Amino acid sequence: MTADEAPRTRPVTLEDVAQVAGVSRATVSRVINGAQTVDPALRTSVEQAVAATGYVPNRAARSLVTRRADSIALVVSEREQRAVSGPFVGRMFTDPHFGRIVGGLLDVLRPAGIQLLLMLADDDASRSQLVSFLRQGHVDGVVLLSSHADDPLPELLTRTGLPTVLAGRPTRSAAPIAYVDVDQQAGARLAAEHLVGLGRRRIATLSGPLDMPAGQDRLTGFRTAMAALGEPDVVAVEGDFTQAGGAEAMKRLLAEHPAIDGVFIASDLMALGALPVLYREGRRVPEDVAVVGFDDSSAALACDPQLTTVRQPVEEMAAEMAGLLLRRLGEAGRSTPSAVFHPTLVLRQSA
Template identity: 65%
Template sequence: MTTDHRSQPRPVTLEHVARAAGVSRATVSRVINGEATVDPRLRKLVEEAITQTRYVPNRAARSLVTRRTDSVALVVSEQEQRDITGPFIGRIFTDPYFGRVAGGLLDVLRPRGVQVVLMLADDEASRAQLLGYLQQGHVDGVVLISSHAADPLPGLLAGTTLPAVLAGRPQAAATASLTYVDSDQVAGARLAADHLTSIGRRRLGTIAGPQDMPVAQERLAGFRGALEERGLREVAVAEGDFTQASGGDGIRALLARRPDLDGVFVASDLMALGAVTMLHRLGKRVPEDVAVVGFDDSSSALASDPPLTTVRQPVEEMAAEMARLLLRQIAGGSTDDGDGADGGDGAAPERPSSSVLFRPALVVRGSA
């Protein structure tokens, strides 16, 4: 039995999509490559045409020409030998922040056929192994979550030509070339201070994050600075580690130092959930006795009883912006359309200097 290949449907190409959308082939290519310079109206036409024609990019041909893998790494880097509750990998999957980042990345990358590879590094050996893997071309770029000022990985990445976007502002001069996305942590903490004082709370404390982490330093500085402007310089401080258990321990420590505490700013919702739970156990009413404000507006805020008043940083939107910035860097290295007809020369992409800072917002619920 022979097969009549003439009866088999021919694959849909960029030309088919371009004709369906009424645009040029080059415009279709730019949309598929995630370039930010495409007019939104034309982008919508192309995306509708892709759906209509059921176009599937020729990933094999594209990879041969561009040497791109259509995958990016989400790298979570943790400082070595931190005294923190639970194993590293366990914390990754229980902290709402990481899931929100992954969701925001996938919203942008998945429709473009780009896969996300989760990679973890928590000591010198794993960082060296990870850097070797990245430099061997297994992924097209990196989104890096690195929380500690002493972490060498951002500096190591900055010394390569690999497209990379950092979650959070770089802390060292050696990493200044890295593109980043962050929210204004100081401004967010000031919102918490403004709210607590506006509802008449004066005997205040805070459960800060680990002070070797720039994000925790900025939130503590913002809270203290706003209170000092109001003449409130005596602020009780306990340090947690962004886990729920440390929030409970932190509120115990604050009450031991200041039994008349009537308001507390907690540097993450997960810690705030632990603080509220412990306050209930100690016979304290929330918010009547102690008002609580968290930070993040994560799922932990709604799991609390009462639901947390919190400072919202739009993590999903921030992650989506990280993905767009990374795609822009990757596209800078090649403009191939994926059909193997013509493409870039494989040169290393230049890192754009543009970075994005999001503004936080206060979400008022029942805890304060």
């Protein structure tokens, strides 16, 4: 491999390449950056010199003059909840969703030569540190993963003027901010239609937290769809998108409405918690109670029986977030188009 020739003592610079190729630094720079106004013969000899020297551009020097960082920040915004002992680990990082998003982002960013910076914000101090870091142009754009409804970060980021895209519809749509989301209501409708199509008549739902857009939308969508199917009065119990919350919500549901024969649970993780509660109460799934989840996360496969669930194409959505950002970098000051993806129903054993 020719790159081995690059001595670690003094890295190869543009100047070195220029000398080897017998041209000026500027010409090498043109070749590296793909300028069209270069004589093909010179281009070839420059390319050979680059290969021979194992040259790789120095990012720092480049960003110093271009004022671009060639990197975007993945900001994970957590509610402040530092553990009493041991290092802090947010909910987001342990959520399988997170990894899928990272994968989808890198899939677009890597070919574009853009680095992904991982940043965490979980209290006022870290937030203001984050914002001042971002203001100084250390990154070209921001992908924000926010886990809670009353997050000031979308607002703060908008004010920095940095291209920003949110994962999921923001709570307060005050500031015009781009987001990528799945059509939550359509997903809930898929669940409703499937349960009704199965002949279930006493259908309830375990919703997500109603202060989160995803929680609201899935409930609204489900109720609307059920009403359209002739079932205007759907019982809903609020959960919190966690496994424990799912178990607790299912207990409440069964206590108040023991006769249900179908339930739409607004996240797979909640379903994972809710299923054992059903068994303990002597219900079989899907024979006695049909269950439809939401997300098609790994939790859906961990359930027994495996969960019929509404799939959101997380990886594609993440790729779209990256793409959206990249396009905005190209044309500064563009408007902020959002993207909404279509969910699909994945049929497994639970309904």
